Amino acid sequence: MRYGLALLSLVLPLLSQQQPRTGLTLSGLSLRGSSVLADTDSRAYYLYSTSESPGSAVVAYKSQDLAKWEGPFPVFMPPEGSWASAADGLRNPEVHPYRGRYYLLITLAASAQVIAKPPESWRVNSRQGTEIFVSDSPLGPFTAIAGRANKSHTPENFVALDGTLYVEGDLAYLVYVHDWTQVVDATIEAVRLKADLSAPVEDALHLFKASDAPWIQQQTTTSRDPRYYAAGGPFLYRTRNGSLVMIWSSTFSGKSAITVARSVTGKVRGPWKQADTLLRDGSLPGTIFTTFDGRLMMAVHQPAERAGAKVRLVELTDAGDTLRLKLAAK
């Protein structure tokens, strides 16, 4: 199929209308996703979003001080001949530096490629997963990794999303969400990647399930409504005393909530122990980063259906074995 051409003709006029502007503020921007990279090499912050919802291109905004932003800069479109369908869009871009280059993790989908349907699955599931692309610059362009197999890095028969990268010693892991639409009770899983991130090297590992969250268990009303458990936005962080923690999100009383988990062993494989929520105000988590003046920040966004989302930066405290919101006076 010629998605590439179709996509170019669709997106380029759109992007060309959006000439990069300067002096933008987060409160004035309507974005999709809240992934911030603090790049020490260029001493600049990059904020990644998709150009529309669900997005046909990934765009970046650049800032020196987190206050004024410049953008959008188009940084990625799916390569021609991709397994994914351009019409199904792009979701939740995240960029990680790794071994001197920059890697974009992006969730792609192909709704026409059904992987399971009733009665073998409880609903129609089609291909969706996170794939990894590479660039020499945080501003892209991100392109296929050499040796790429033209499929998601997450297992092809899993409905997966929101992949993030975590490097443990010499081992790189793709940590992602296995969606509730396939498994009812969403799970956070991981696959170990080849050193060049071109492909997974082993079967998926189960890290935990959304229903493990104690604050989900506190929901104690009886109802005839189906009880399924969503999960989203994992991001891993190693604290100052060496604890491995993860932020992720689920739903509390109908609103998105961001929570923290901690690996008992300090390893990605866990077991993972769940703590209480950080935020219950409908925010979705993006990334955690440290500012150039040493503050620990979490980028979150609050979606508003058609209008996109507002990104907020929430300052965190590294409490050693967990993360807390910093409640210092402004």
Place this chain on the structure above:
Amino acid sequence: MRKQKAKGKGQKAKGLSKWLIALVAVPLVAQQAAVKTGMKLGDFNLHDPFVLAHKASQTYYLYNSAGGPITGGKGAGVLAYKSKDLDTWDGPYLVFTVPAGIWANPAHGAWAPEVHEYKGKYYLFVTLHNRDKLIPQPAPELRPIYQKVNAPHHLRATQICVADSPDGPFKVHGPRMQPPEDFMTLDGTLFVENGAPWMVYAHEWIQVLDGTMEAVPLKPDLSEAAGPPILLFKASDAPWLQDQQKAANRQRTYVTDGAQFYRTKTGKLLMIWSSYRDGLYVETLAHSVSGTLKGPWKQGEVLVGEDSGHGMIFRSFDNRLMLILHQPFNRAKGKLFEIEDAGDTVRIKRQLVY
């Protein structure tokens, strides 16, 4: 999961019919004609066993669901086997037939009967069904696959019946039992706390995906609910769900079945209940942190695995603590254990009937 259960129950009825059908001639005398004496527990199929140790007659009543061959072709009912020593049993005796004209369809089965002595009478709790009466349905894509379709939600609940004797005949007591009619529930049991009666029941995973254990307060005469239901816990709370701790591309299924209570000698309130681990049925244990029905309930380890479950705890006339359950899930037989009260939990002491 529940497919297995339905299948198991069906097979049970068929199994019984094998040796009963030749003996049953006239429906009205079927129960008398069909009675066998001197049977061992392993001689008859048994699903969801419940024993009433009836002190006045020094007789153990073992209740089970009855199919058409025992009710004389009148659809579902409840039967009892009787024993003086838990070793040999006589039966089956028909104690209840689902009447026509109530909310349930007599042709759609009767599950998990149990009989409780309460205020001088005997109350039968039995799960009935009406597959023709649908309740509000979520979208098909929010219903799990059961028997190869996105299972439609229909009337299913525990009906309370009453009799003056554990031999029956039991008559329907009160209108259709609460919980709310749009809840699809099963396996109701009676729990009395400080004189206040409750029905504790399982809320179908078929409806709520993550099956729950819930409780509804009853009026003192057990005729209907006295308030809204409360949630006790969810099947996904079980810490031993190791098959759910694997990455796999299938729907997770969390089943709650068969709650039964026991208060230990130190006053701790325990519940045994059933679910699945690695595709096999288990009898597992929980305890109430507060010592009261409302919990919170803390989940413990599996008490008996090996495809066993839906059991209940009772005390024998010689004061031994007993656990009866069924195993395996399909073509189940009754298994009897002596257990011990260890103060903060119960433990299996020895298996009496294999």
